[in-house]
Every structure is written in structure tokens, then in C-alpha cells.
Amino acid sequence: MDSVFANITMLLLFLTPVASAILVTLVRKKRTIGIITICSASLILVQVFFLVSRIISEKTVTAFGNMFYVDSLSAVILLSISVVGLVSALYSKNYMGRQYDNAMIDDKHIVRYYQGFNVFLLTMLVVPTANNLGIMWVTVEATTLVSVLLIMLYFKENSIEAAWKYLIIATVGLSFALIGTVFFYYANTNVTSFDDAMNWTNMVHNSKLLDPNLVKIAFVFILVGYGTKAGLAPMHTWLPDAHSEAPTPVSALLSGVLLNCGLYAIIRFHVISSNTIGSAFSSHLLIILAVISVGIAAASIYFQKDMKRMLAYSSVEHMGLISLGIGFGGILGVYGAMLQILNHAIAKPLMFFASGTISQKYETKAMSKIKGIIKIMPVTGALFLIGGFALVGMPPFNVFLSEFFILSAGFQSGQFLAVTLVILFLVVTFAVFLRHLIKMVFGNPVVPMKKDDMGKLAVVPMITLGSLVIVLGVFVPQQLQTLVHNAAMIINHGGFA
């Protein structure tokens, strides 16, 4: 792709949400702004598809000099952002409309919500495309700020609390990430000119020459910093609060995509650090944090009372699994991790949407008060089950495939302790997660209710995701295989496929 064309492509990609945000601000009509956002999200999806197809054929695209750099790894993240973005936008229409009808929010807040939504998409789109690691950091920080605004949309006690914790913890965490980034930069300035020392491509290029000790310290900062953002334990503490208190479509975005952005950043630095000091150091750190994450998530789910909070813990678990895949390494592990990113980005929003619809119907998020979903809302209930089974890694759903690869990689890498622990934790998670899920889905409702699936627009995004969950479990299209394979190669072969 020639550079002008690339510039235009990237510019359009970023301009779409900006334009949409501006339009939303100007129009301010409840119904129209939803549609505007849906349009912009679908436009983004189309553009991303286009970009991804280019990536598949050309491997990399750079734009604006070296400022933006898209390779297969970024493409995987972009794909997840755009898909989840679109389904969230679709779901928002119905969900926020219903919240409005229930007098949960007023017109002003709906406008604010859609503004935030678009800006949030924009910031997330920049993260994986930025080549300059400083810009990446700034946009990750920006995602925090935007999402804090979205979380505290309702101004309820809990959402304010969640927003505060999220803001403080994520900011502190990201300051670590900045330190790490600057350390990397500093290490790089020792061997190259100041001008593009901040660029990832340059850093990878020089990675063999960087100072090992500096890189070690820097990676620790990066891991803790972006790990906070990615929800790795023990920095995950903000996550259950924020994800459960946000409006449901935002929860989907936070869990399905934003966490991936954090991990994406870690992966980028992992590549550099592996080149410099061998992959053992960063892999081991990743594995340790990952095992802790999976373990804590497994243990925490048991006592959950709130549906969305449980899902948030499951996100912690999945982030752990992805890092585990990266940590185990080998083509299988990394491949599994990349696939897991996508699979989780499909299954988790499905669960959030379903839980959103369910809590609207039952007027509560407390799991003890929800019973017999399958009778009241057959379609939602079935999809909720499918999503739940997918999340706990039950075949034939998609997450199983990636987990299978990750665990295979664990065996292959000889990390038997970690793999044994993780398998144990997975079984525990399976048990405790499904215990909650099945109690909700089956049985008889506490109070009699009308059978109702809450409208087509609520169901369509879920069915889309649900069918993806099933199809990707047994069949991965060739293009996607190539893309994910290339992404895995980037990680395994020091940055360039």
C-alpha cells in the first residue's frame, strides 16, 4: 500500500468516530444518535476489514511517517475492537433506550453516553495502531479517562465508587507503564538517535543492542503498569468494580477489548525484551502473574452475588490465560493466546449483553433473585448458556480451541507446575462459574413474569456473537488462520514476521 493511501486509510479510520462524536453532539436526538453511532461503528468495521485484508496480503502498513504502524498483531486487536464496537453500538440502542424508558437516565446523559462511546472507540483504535510507544501510552491513559466518564454515567453511589477506584488505580498503574516505556526509550537512545527511539519498530530493530539490566527493570514496570490496565492479578482489583458498574455495552467494551489493549502493550514490550535478554525472563514473569490471575479469579467467583461482577472476574481469568499463552511461548502458545484474545472478545460481550438484558427484565443484578431465565427469555437464556459454557472452556465452543493450544504449549514448554495449577484452577472455575450460571438459567422464576426476549435489537447482537462462538469453535476460516499465524510469528520471531 503506498503511503498516501495508507495515510488516508488511517485518517479515515480515526476520523469516523470523531465525526460521529461531533454529529452526536450536534444532533442530540435520542433515537438518531444511536443510529449515527451504529453507522459509524459499522463503517469502522468495514474499514478494519479492509485494513486487515491488506495486512494479510502485505503483512504491514505504515502511515504518517513512522507514527502509525499496523501489523498482524495490531490487526488482531483492531479486529476485536471493531467487532465488539459494532455489536455494542447495536446493543446500546436497545439497552440505553430501555434504560431511558425506565427513567434510569435522561436525555443529557444519553448524549453524553454516545459521545463517550465514540471517543472511547477512537482512543482504543489508536492504541494498536500507534508505532510511537509514547503515543500508545497517552492513548491508553486516554481510554482510562474516557471510560471513567462512561462508568460514572449514572452518578449512583456504586458507579462513583467504581469510577474513583478505577481512575486512581489505573492512573497509578499507567504511571508505572510510562516509567517502563521511558526506560525502554532511554535504553534505545543509547544506541540510536533520539528522533525515532520511541518507535516500536526502531526499538525492535535495535533490541539486540539494548542494555539487558535496563530492559529487565523496564519490563517489570511495563508488566505492572499495563498489567494493571489489562487486569492481571494482583493489580486487577479495580476491574470487578468498574466492569460491573458500567453501563452494559460499555462493560462489554471494557472487558472484551480494553483489557486486550493493555495486554497488547505488554506483548509489544515482551517482544523487545525477548530479543534483548531471551524470552525466559519476561515469560516467567508473565506466567507467574497469569497463574495468580487465574487462581484468584477461580477463587473469587464462588462468592459472587452480582452477575456482572462474576463476569468481570472471568475476564481476569481470561487475561491470565492469554498471558499464559504468551508466557508459555512456542508457536502453539502464542497462537493460542492470539486466538484467545479474539475468542474472549466474542464470548465476553455476549455474556455481558445477555446479563444486561436479563437484569433489565428481572430488575436486578443479584444472581440469587434470578431464576428460570430459559423459561422467561428462551433465546437470551440459551445464548447466556452458550456464552457461559464458552467462557469456562467447554467444547465445542471457541474458547476451548484456544485454551487447548495454550495448555498444549504449557506441556510442551515443560512448565508442568504452572500448567497443572492452571488446569486445576480451570476446573474450579468451571465448577463455580457454572454453578451460578445454571442456578440462574434453570428452575422456576421467583415471581411469575411474562415470556419476553426484550426486542429484536437486543437479541441480534447476541445471536451474531453466539453463532461466532459456535462456528469458531470447530472451524477457523483460512484468512483468520493466516492472520493469527502471522501475529504469532511476530511475537515468536522477534517482531517481524
Place this chain on the structure above:
Amino acid sequence: MESIQLDILTISGSVLLIATFGVVARRGFMDWLNAYRHQSIVLAGVTAIIGYVTGIWEIYIAAVLTLLVKSIAIPKILTYVTRRLDIEFKTETNPYISLRTSIIISALLVALSYFLTQQIPFRSDQVVNVLLPVSMAQFFIGLFVLVNRRTVLSQVVGLLIIENGLFLFTMVLTHGVSLIIEIGILVDILVGIVISSILLFRIGRTFDSLDVTNLANLRDD
């Protein structure tokens, strides 16, 4: 580098640390804000010196911005937001660890920072040698303040100290080359403060208190 510059830098470094300790050692919000303001002014000065030493003109812009944002805008915003708050909201009466112990721990954190940064091989860059541990110490003390304090306001201040440490750190190591990033960071901080002010306001209204221990509805135990 001339030794006089180095001396100035060293002295500024200690001033920065002292200002940081000022936050640790005091109880009142306005005291902290003052300490922060002074720290920011020194920070801007240090930035300017670095600009002078390296001869990169962008750093002056960064220095001016720091002065504007950190020592003027942010204290103004915070004073404005908190002007109507009762005095008991503005004082840290009951930190987890007493002030005296806090000071000792902060001192230990300074030592830790020196210990940790020793390993890093630097080019014979005196600026880095002098200021890197300071910035790290600031960072850790800020974090400690966050961990230790119970009121929302002191957490905001802790955050500000961290940001200052971060700014110094970035400045020292990058010499402000990527101005865009510096500005991005500054904007992020500014927006962050604005948002936390909104939140602060909301917390005060919703919870009738600025004690973060009240913000504990969302938990598992």
C-alpha cells in the same frame, strides 16, 4: 557540565524531595497544595535548567507549560472545587500509619529508590545520576501517600506527586525530545485532575464525606 549547574540541580533535587516530605508530614489540604505548588515551580526550574544544559529549545516550552499547568492551573482548580468543603474533609486526621512513621517509611523509600537505580548503567550523564533517584523517590512516596491516606483529597495530592515524579523522570531521561508526548502527558494529567475533581464533588455530595473508606460498597468479603 559546569559544577554550578550540577549543584543547582542537586539542590533542586533536594528541594523537590523536601516538598514531597512536606506532603507526607502535614495534615491539611492547603498545606499539601502549597507544597505541591512549590514543588512544581522547582520542577519547572529544573526543566528549564535541563533545557539550558542540553540546549534543546522545546524543553523551555515544557517548562513554561509545567509552570502554567502545575503551579497555577491545577492548584486553582482544586482550590475552586474544594472551596465549600468543611474543614474536616480537608484534613487527614486518621491515616493508616502515623505521620511520624510515614516520614520514616518515606525515607526508606528514598533509600530504596537509590538502591534500585544503582543498577541502571547510565551514560556519564550527571543530570540523570542526580535526578533519577529523586524522581523515583517522589514516585514511590506519592504511591505511599495514596496507600496510606484516607481522604479523597490526599489521594488526589498523592496522584499529583506521582505525576510530578513521573514528569521529572521523563524529562530527565528523554530530555523532552518528544514534545507531543510531553504535552499529551500534561493534558492527560490535566483532564485527569478535572475528572477527579468532578468525582470529588460527586463523592462529597453522594456520600456526605470525603473519606475513601466509605467507598467500600463494592467488595467481596
Place this chain on the structure above:
Amino acid sequence: MIENLSLLQIAIVLFVTGSLLGLFSRNSKFTRMLTFVPTMIASFFTVLFSVITITGKPFHFIIPNVLPFINFEIFADGIAAFFLLVISIVSFAVSLYSIGYMKEYETTKRTSVFGFLFNIFILSMILVVISNNSFFFLIFWELMSLTSFFLVIYDHDREENVKSGMTYLIMTQFGTAFILASFLLGYIQTGSFSFDVFHNSSSSFPFLTKNLIFLFAFIGFGTKAGIIPLHIWLPKAHTSAPSNVSALMSAVMIKIGIYGMVRTIFDLGGFGLSPDYSWWGLLMIVVGSVSAIIGVLYAVIEHDMKRALAFSSIENIGIILIGLGLSVVFASLNLTILSALALVASMYHTINHAVFKGLLFMGAGSVVYATHTRNMEHLGGLIKKMPWTALLFLIGAISISGLPPFNGFISEWLTMQALLSSYQIPSTILQISVAFASIPFALTIGIAAATFVKLFGISFLSRPRSEHIAKIKEVPRSMIAGMSILAAICILFGVLPFLGISLLDTAFHLLPHPASPFDAITLQNNSAKSFANLSMPVVVIMLSSMAAAIFGFIKVIGGKTRKTTFSTWDCGFGSLDQRMEYTATSLSQPIRTVFKTLFRPHNKIQKEFFGGTDSYLLKTLKVESVTKNIFEENLYLPIISSCIYIFDKIRKLQTGKINAYLLYIMITVVLLLLFVRLSHNV
């Protein structure tokens, strides 16, 4: 080959058709037809496929690169085809049965969902058996678990059903984790997920790996098969499921656990290893013996029909495992002929158990269909209202009790002979250990007969124990037909064992087999003398001629006599009623007392008096005998409660206080930095 593939394709398409037809047809009369008739036809095609495969060449089929690194591979050799045959025969009968049976649920539930799950369940079982790739094996394995889970909680209005479903699902997942570990250990040795590669290169695996692979597979597949102490899901799930599903689960699904073990052992070259590996067989024998004896002991005290049948499944799995274990032990000691004998015994019992347990569960289902209760204490006298069901159930009961001339006897005879042959084992210790397995085995057979006396006697004979039994009717014809198929096989495989044995010999490539029906099953001892013989056709001829002779004799001597019907002897006290009958609980009371160490029975007695508490006039007296489930109480509850204890500690981390959260981050970063700093060598 080609026609083979198309047979399989037709079958798969039909299963899918059946499931979709079920799903999309409204709750009408035709739903049952639309769902279950395709299942029947598909099962029939699968029978054909497996018979052709057993007699012909193995069947191999690959679609490459469906998934990254993974091909879709199908491979059906004799072993797989044999299990396929078991699956398809039973599923044929059960689908026929279901046409009638599902009427029970028509008013309360959507039978269309049931049909969908039912078809997918059978299909997944078939695909598990012929998968030749660990990934797809797991996919279908879990699909099987998942669909069966949904079928178990099909009646989810009752909370206990959902609970038992959960237990089932969790235990099955526990097992899957082990299977996964076993496969992945194979994977790190070979770098491939294909079973072919495992099979071909297994001889070069290190000793430890091989043992671990076996152990993990044994635990994993054993969970599915319901070995003790991993059995707790089995009685719960089988009881909660609709009876046709219980029939499929008990008859077929748990056999797939056995299939997994057989396959693993074959792939590891287990029937031809050195004596170092004989502990595999010993382990199986020990676990099998324990499962058999404890399973049957729980079965005999049970008064819930389906629960008793479920426990009896554990017992039979134990017997199968004893045979399989013997086979491995013999093979490891290079006693090929004996190994073949034991393998035949175990596989014969596999198909037998599939047939009669399917039959019995369907019988129990018919009882539930007619009476809406599984509790034997409320049944009784059904033989008069439901003569066909009673007859068929009796055939199943006799078969499972291992009585001649039905099929259960043959396989238990073979197993016993295999046990007896242990005297040929060269090592004394091994000899004695194997021989001691005969004690629990013998005890098991004895108690099994008692169990089924109780099951049949209490439910079908004597007087009805509750009022509404008086109004019941015989079940629909399709249900009778479904049961009759399996009953016929019970008799066929009992009277003509050469059928089953030659089937097995062909499928497993064992030694030459009896050619004609009248050839006895002959075993020879060391000195080439006849060790044991059994020719069931001759025995049956003897039995029938004896029957004819005695009948004639009595007629000749006795001449014409009269038969008078009169009420049962009541000791002159006046008419007997159902309250004076023996109950299920009292019937098994002696056994409960003898084995009280296991059951820990205690009686709860509630007395109610006329006029206050300390009067002499008893108004009511209620005695309830409670037995404990020692596994649940002494093994699972402690594990669960310690898990919950840990969870409780860990959730304390999430205190809600932001200071704590920040502290975690601070500690993490400081620790990691110190780690880096200290590990730094200057």
C-alpha cells in the same frame, strides 16, 4: 470403503435431520415421530457401518486443516466399530422406545428441544468413538457431556435435578482435565494430535511418560465410566434424567469411558508390554473390584428404582474393569491366550451390560411412565397391570444377575474363568493379588442377584403399595417394542454366545473363534486338558427337555387336578393389606445390617401419642432408616469445604478499600524490582 463412508454420512445427516426436525417442529403429535424415526434409521445405518467395518477393513477418513494445526480425522477399526455397534444397537432400541415415552413430557415441556439434544447426544457418542485426533475427540467428548447434561436437567423444574446435573457436569469436567493432560503428555512426545502418531510412536515413550499417560487416562475415562470413588455423579445424573436418557447414559455413555481406556491401552501398546507395566492391570483390577462390590452394596439398599440401577451400573463397570485389568496383566506377562480370554470377557460384559442395562432403565422408565414414581415403596403388583413390561424387566433382571441361560451369565463365567486362570501367572505375589479379586467379584455376583430380586419383586410382584397404582395401564406399544429388541438380544447372546465371541474375536483380531453354535467355549489348562467348557445351546436343550420330561411326568402321575384360588394365608387374623407387606427397605435390612460398617445405618423414629407426650397410646410411629453415603461425606464434602475455606480467604483480598488495592500494586512492583535487582549479577 466408499459405501462405508456413505453409510456413515447418511447416518450423520439423519441424526442432524432428526435434531433439526425436532427443534423446528411445533409441539405436535408428529414431533416425536419426526425426531425419533430419523434417529432409528440413522442408528440402523450405524449398525450396518460397524458390522461392515468389523468384518472388513478399518475405515480411515481425513479432512485436513479444518483448524490450525489440526486435521479432522476419522478412523474406525474393529475396536471402534465394536463400540459403535454397542452404541447404535442401544440407541436404535431407545429411540423406538422414546416415541412412546416422550408423551409423558408432552404436556409440560417442549419435546422438540429434547429431540434436538437426544440426536446430538447420540451423534456425539458415535463421533467420539471414531475420532482419531485428540482435539476432535475432546470436542465430541465434551459435546456428549454437554448434551447429556442438558438431558439430565431436562426436567429442571425440580431443583434436585439441576443439582445432580451440576454434579455430573463438574465431575465430567474433572475427568476431562485428566484426559486432556494424558493427551497432551502424548503430544509433547510426538508433536502431533493424531492418535495414529501416538499409536505408532508410543513404543519409544519413556517409562514415566507412559505410566503417567495411562494413569491420567484411567482417571479421566474412569470418571466417565463411574469408577469408585469418582462415581458420585452417576447415581444422581441417572436418576434425574428422563429414563430413555438414563438408558443411553448407563448403557452406552459410560461404556465410552471404557472405550477410552481400551483405546489408550492399545495405543500405548498395553497388550504387549513388559511385566513392568503389569501394575496397570492390577490397578484396574483393584479399582474394578472396589467399584463392583461397593456399587452393588449401594444398589441393594436403594429403594429408588433408577438409583439402584445406576449403582448397579457402577458394579458392572467394575466387572468390566476386572476383565480388562486381567487382560493387561496377562498380556504384560506374555500370556497371550489368557489375555485374549480376559479381553473377550470384559468386552462381552460391555455389550451385555449395554443391552440389559438399557433394557432395565427402559423398564424403569415404563414404570415411571405409568405410575409417576420411582420409589419402590409406592409400587407393587405391577405385573398384573403391565404384564409385558414385567416380563421384559424380568428378562433384564435375570440377565444382569448373571443367571443362565441369559447373556450376563456368559460374560461373568468368562470373567470368572479369567480370574481362575491367574494360576498361570509366574509371580506368586501377583498371582495372589489377582486371585483375591475373585472374593469381591463373587460377593458382587451374589448381591447383584439379591438386588434384582428386590427390584423386580418389590416393584412388580405382590400387592400395590399405594392407591393410584390400581388405575395404571400398560405402556404404549412402541415402548414395549423398544424393550423387546434388547430383551431378544439378552436371550440371543445368552443362548448363542458364539455370536458375541466371534464378533469380538473379529473386532479385536484375537484367536480363532468357535465356528458353529454348538461348539463349546473351551479353555485348556497347562496340561492341555479341558479346563472348562460351556456350551449354552446344549444346556438350553437340556433344560427344555428336562422341562418337557418333568411336565409329562407330573401329568402322568398326577392326572387331572384342580386349582383353587384363595386369599393368602393370614394366620387367621383376617384380610391382609398392603401395610403388612414387606417393604423395599425391610427386604434389604439383613444385608444392611451385615454391612453396617459401610452403610452406617441408623433409624430415625418419630412417635406421636394420643394425649400428650408421655402417654402409652401410640397414635403414629414413623421409622425411617437412613444410610450414609460415606464417599460423599468423607471424601467430597471435606474437599469442597476446604476449597470454600480457601475461597473465603482469597475473597478477603477484595476488601473494597482502595488503599489496600494500591498497596498490592506497590508490593508487587517493589518485590519484582527487588527480584530483578538482586538477581542482577554485575
Place this chain on the structure above:
Amino acid sequence: MYSIAEILIGVIQGLAIILLSPLITGIMQKTKARTQKRIGATILQPYYDIIKLIKKDEVVSDQSSWIFKVCPWINFVALATAAFFIPLFLTYSPFGLAGDLLLVVGLFALARFFTMLAGLDVASSFGGLGSSREMMFSALLEPALFLTIFIVALTYGGTNLSTIVAAVAGATLLPHPQLIFAAIAMFIIVLGETGRLPFDNPATHLELTMVHEAMVLEYSGKSLALIEWSQAIKLMILLALVVNIFAPWGISSSITVATLGIGFISLVAKISLLAVIIAYLESTIAKWRLFRIPDLITIAIASSMIGMVLYYL
């Protein structure tokens, strides 16, 4: 293959058990009467009883089903068929080709299975009581019997009865100490299987002590005759087994009139002697409490276990 003569002798052996069995019962009853200072009926009394019963009309419970009616027939057919597998005075039986000792045990179990069902079928608490106790006995006796068979089979190379008896006839007991333990076990099992004291009192109709009699309480007429007869056959089979396995003296191993004659006479003598011993024993001991009986069976099982270990050592 076997010659016609051999087959004929095989049939005769089977028929001999069937026909002689009431005689053994008669001998036992006579012995018991004598030890109790009674004169007692003639030893042919069981024959008279059977024939009389066959000619009598039947009363059938109105609660019973066809199970009740077929039970006596199945009992008789199973046990009488079992009789054909037993070598009596010739060391082998041509029917040994068709079935072995395990089949005999299986046929016993079949008979008992139906007896227990019949006990439950008549809806009286007597029947249930009998079945319940019988369930316990059979559950415990079965393994004991299997174990004993195990030892015998191991010692003599197979469960094929002809092989066993032929081997026994040609061997001495001395090198096989395990057989002594097997014999002890076998003796207890015979008592239990045939419902003798201290397990069960065949002469009683007291509800507290009945086991077998309780199950068959409702039978009358030819059904009762068949039941009684098949019980006698079972007793005879077991006694013949004990005698031929543990005391094979005098048994014929070839088909000559002389040896066969000696074999027959010695067999009758040995079985009668055993029957007298059992009957005498019955008169001197009382029936045990129900839950002490498992202890006795445990002794049998333990004894077989010792025997088994002895075999392997």
C-alpha cells in the same frame, strides 16, 4: 467323543441323582427321628409324600402372578439339569462338555432367584421375610462357594467337573493341604445352601425362624411336590460334590460293570453316611440367631481364603 455307553452312563448318573435324592432326605429324617428318640417314618416317606402331593389339588393365592406358578417348575428344571453335570460313580460325565461347576452354581442361583421372587409374590409378610433372609444368605454363600470352587479348580486344573473328579480319583489329598480348608468351607456351604441347621430349620413353621419354608409357605399340591423334590436334588448334588471331590474313594474311572458297581455302592454309602452325620449334627445344635449366621459364613470364606493362599505358597 464319548461312546454311547458313556453317554448312557452320564444320563444314568443324572437320573440317579434325581431319583435317589428323596431317599437321602428320608435317611436324614429317619436319623433325626432316631436321635430324638422317635421311631420316625420310613426312609421312603419322601417318595410317598411327593407322589401324594402330585396327585393333590392346589390352592393358589389370589395375589400371586405367574411368577408364583412357574417357580416350582423352574426350580426343578434348573436343579435337575444341574444334576446331569455331576460325575457320580464314574469319574467323568459326558455332559461335562456342555457345562462346568460354575454352570451348576449358576443353575442353583437361578432356582433360588425364582424362589425368592415367589416368596415376594404372594404378598404375605412370611414370604417377604423368607426372601429377605435368603437374600442375605445367598449374597454371602455365593462368594464362599465360588472361592471353594476356586481352590478346587486351581488344585485340579479347571472348573470342568469331569476333569476335577478324574484328577481327584488319581491323586492323594496329602500334597494339597488347601483342600482341607476347602472341605471345611464346603461343609458349611452345604449346610447353608440346603437350609440345614444352624442356618435354617427345615422342619419348622415358626415365623421367627423360617427362611426357606417361609418362601414356599403358600405352595401346595404338585407345586409343593416339585419344590420339595428339587430341594432334595440340590442336597444330593451338593453331597455328591463333597464326596467326590474330597473323598473320592471307590469311584470308578472306567466303564466296567464291576468298577461301576463298586463305585455306585461306595457312593451311596458315603452319601448316606454324610447325610447321617449332618442329620445327627442337626439334632445336637440349635438354630443360630440370624445375624450370627454371617459369622459362620465368614468362617467359610476365611477358610477358603487360607486355602487359596496355601495353594499359591
